Amino acid sequence: MSLRRPFFHLRRNICSSSILKAKRSRKTTALPIPFETFRGEETDLGEGIFHFNVDWSSFMDNDLPRRLRLTSHVNVKSLILGSNLFNFAAADWDELPTELQAALQHVIRHPTLEELTILNFKNLPATLLSAARCTTLSIHKAKFRKSKFHERKNTPPNIVTRIKSFDFGLTPLSSIRALVRDRTSTDSPAVDFSSLHSLNSISLCLADEVAAFKEVMKVSPNLKYLQCEVDREVPSSLAACRSLKTLVPLFEIGNESQDPLLGLPDVLSEMSADNVLEELLIHAYVQCYTSCRTDAIWGRLDDVLSRSAFQSLHRVSLKIIVWVDDLFFRAEELEERQLGERHRKALKEELEKIGDSQFTWLKSHVKFDFSVRTITHLQRETDPEIQRYLESDLL
Numbered sequence: 001m002s003l004r005r006p007f008f009h010l011r012r013n014i015c016s017s018s019i020l021k022a023k024r025s026r027k028t029t030a031l032p033i034p035f036e037t038f039r040g041e042e043t044d045l046g047e048g049i050f051h052f053n054v055d056w057s058s059f060m061d062n063d064l065p066r067r068l069r070l071t072s073h074v075n076v077k078s079l080i081l082g083s084n085l086f087n088f089a090a091a092d093w094d095e096l097p098t099e100l101q102a103a104l105q106h107v108i109r110h111p112t113l114e115e116l117t118i119l120n121f122k123n124l125p126a127t128l129l130s131a132a133r134c135t136t137l138s139i140h141k142a143k144f145r146k147s148k149f150h151e152r153k154n155t156p157p158n159i160v161t162r163i164k165s166f167d168f169g170l171t172p173l174s175s176i177r178a179l180v181r182d183r184t185s186t187d188s189p190a191v192d193f194s195s196l197h198s199l200n201s202i203s204l205c206l207a208d209e210v211a212a213f214k215e216v217m218k219v220s221p222n223l224k225y226l227q228c229e230v231d232r233e234v235p236s237s238l239a240a241c242r243s244l245k246t247l248v249p250l251f252e253i254g255n256e257s258q259d260p261l262l263g264l265p266d267v268l269s270e271m272s273a274d275n276v277l278e279e280l281l282i283h284a285y286v287q288c289y290t291s292c293r294t295d296a297i298w299g300r301l302d303d304v305l306s307r308s309a310f311q312s313l314h315r316v317s318l319k320i321i322v323w324v325d326d327l328f329f330r331a332e333e334l335e336e337r338q339l340g341e342r343h344r345k346a347l348k349e350e351l352e353k354i355g356d357s358q359f360t361w362l363k364s365h366v367k368f369d370f371s372v373r374t375i376t377h378l379q380r381e382t383d384p385e386i387q388r389y390l391e392s393d394l395l
Helices: 005-009 064-073 098-108 149-153 173-181 207-218 236-240 264-269 296-305 331-357 360-365 377-382 384-391
Strands: 049-054 078-083 115-125 136-145 165-169 198-203 225-230 246-253 279-286 315-324 367-376
Touching: 049 098, 064 098, 078 098, 136 173, 173 207, 198 207, 207 236, 236 264, 264 296, 296 315, 296 331, 296 360, 315 331, 331 367, 367 377, 367 384, 377 384
Parallel strands: 049 078, 078 115, 115 136, 136 165, 165 198, 198 225, 225 246, 246 279, 279 315, 315 367
Antiparallel strands: none
């Protein structure tokens, strides 16, 4: 079993929309769209949720473009574009029939569309998203490219796609660059990120992911909410986010010699005095079969935040989750498992002590929430109270 599984479980599932937290039921409606046009599992026509997957029939169904255009007569709130090709292959935009491309572009530019999710696609022109009215964009395993001349020319000049909420994962740096840099025929941005307020559930674990984050930040001067996942070190570039009001870092603590705050105090100390940070909501995950430090290193957070640079700060939360592996063990491993449980209990007790000893300034100057919990895989999957606890700070 991968030791990373609990940490990344909290990321949005790339096989379902980040904007859909619960599975929708298929309802019979009187809408003028045959249900088989949108066969994705999240489809709920009555709720305005349309999930379209490219599959083998998409290339031979000559009537499909006409049926897609029937969305003109209904209220489309959410569109999910995905691939259902053999062997989980990504759908190639350039290989789709021209009429199908135009029909999908038509749905993306639907006047009532609010949320757009793209999963497992490649060779997408950045201008595909231009002239759309959606404000929430989620892309996973999606490869965008610089638009060709005829694709730029096909963009209405009077409508600008302004994104307010964005998340991306398993998406190459080149794709993010195409999205933030590509222009239309009138030299307007293909996608305008200047109104971006929330950047959700992004990973800052790899160098390319950090570079992609920097690209987005260059064009997002009004970002207010950032939720990011880190497993090595918090990137120093985060200190430049002066407009940030809520920061939600999710830390994976991999070993007991590692700084459990992954250098966050150093990054916070680099923030200028004109920052407007109001909330710092930290989730620290101690992985199965590992431990973490329980010494005064945690107190560096208290020391940094006590400085005058954080005039707007009014809430700090530190949740330490000690994962317990309760899956897939053999009877002969019972003794080892019981030993591990005793270690987890002792670790939890030591971590609880730092709440009293390491955060004296925070406890007296801001609303400070500190908790340590041991949570099993089964609880995470089935216990509603545990799920609420884990997701309470996440958008």
